[in-house]
Amino acid sequence: MQTLTPHVYWAQRHADIYLRVELSDAKDLEICVQNNTLQFKAQGHGAKGDHDYEFSLDFLEPVKPEVSHRSTQRLVNVTVRKQEQRWWDRLTLQERKPLFLAPDFDRWLDESDAEMELQAKEEEKINKVSIESRIRKDPYLGLKKGYLFMYNLVQFLGFSWIFVNMTVRLFILGQDSFYDTFHTIADMMYFCQMMAVAEVMNPLVGLVKTGVFPAMIQVVGRNVILFVIFGSLEEMQNKAVVFFVFYLWSTIEIFRYPFYMLACIDTDWKLLTWLRYSIWMPLYPLGVLAEGQWTCHTHTPHTTHTHTHTHTHHTHTPQRALCLLYSLIVNCM
Numbered sequence: 001m002q003t004l005t006p007h008v009y010w011a012q013r014h015a016d017i018y019l020r021v022e023l024s025d026a027k028d029l030e031i032c033v034q035n036n037t038l039q040f041k042a043q044g045h046g047a048k049g050d051h052d053y054e055f056s057l058d059f060l061e062p063v064k065p066e067v068s069h070r071s072t073q074r075l076v077n078v079t080v081r082k083q084e085q086r087w088w089d090r091l092t093l094q095e096r097k098p099l100f101l102a103p104d105f106d107r108w109l110d111e112s113d114a115e116m117e118l119q120a121k122e123e124e125k126i127n128k129v130s131i132e133s134r135i136r137k138d139p140y141l142g143l144k145k146g147y148l149f150m151y152n153l154v155q156f157l158g159f160s161w162i163f164v165n166m167t168v169r170l171f172i173l174g175q176d177s178f179y180d181t182f183h184t185i186a187d188m189m190y191f192c193q194m195m196a197v198a199e200v201m202n203p204l205v206g207l208v209k210t211g212v213f214p215a216m217i218q219v220v221g222r223n224v225i226l227f228v229i230f231g232s233l234e235e236m237q238n239k240a241v242v243f244f245v246f247y248l249w250s251t252i253e254i255f256r257y258p259f260y261m262l263a264c265i266d267t268d269w270k271l272l273t274w275l276r277y278s279i280w281m282p283l284y285p286l287g288v289l290a291e292g293q294w295t296c297h298t299h300t301p302h303t304t305h306t307h308t309h310t311h312t313h314h315t316h317t318p319q320r321a322l323c324l325l326y327s328l329i330v331n332c333m
Contacts, residue, residue: 007100007102008057008101009104013118015081017091018079019079020106024046026071033080036058042076060093061084063083064083146264148202152257158191158195162189169184181242182237193219193226196219196223199215199219200212259273259276
């Protein structure tokens, strides 16, 4: 196969030489600097079709032996570092440039323009160092992130256990699983919701930047429902509404806590982010349904009879207000 010379375009900065070799689909690349001479060999599609192409360049001044290159489907980019940061009058040792070599006008700069570019980079570097020096680094940042990551991990595991347990029981027992949810799930839910008190403390001590009041509304609202309504009223513990409330809470949290876990390690999964901020849409009608069932179970009128009158009594408790609070909390997640 005939060996040919490709078209090569060059440009320079004070510290680097840039070469653009017009050779598409290049393979078997051999690029090195020996005795201040660049040797290039490759097989690819150039001006004369598919052939072996090679060339050499004797540089005007010393360069470093390390060469970096990046090959694309259309060309090969080669970068050579100068031994000293200074502007060259020309690229090659011989005054007459090779026929295959031409200026790369896409990257070409005059010496004055290159000096301005270099000065701008130096100023940007100095400004960056100055800004970083003014920002006080938190020596306990790693410890804080570690604590937040572990807290969110524990909560994720707890609510995942609740979600999986309830889902399996639903498939095995069907509707019968609705009525003993409290007795099988409450202990883990108690644990998770007591742990959730930390979500009020974390912004208070500055561990997170979220507001204290929204976290307090959510935690207090849920704990009142769990400990006061479900925990203290035995007639509520066998109701299907407990299943729906626990299932809604766990469905929300198995997406919320992993989102916070990844935020602790500066990682963003777009799908998880979308789920975290969109899951409320299907849960909104479910929250309204749970509220309606709760209202029916806790506000059913009962009738008493005397020898002269029939009286209908309505149970008036604070649960209706709490039910509305619950709906607000769930639907605003």
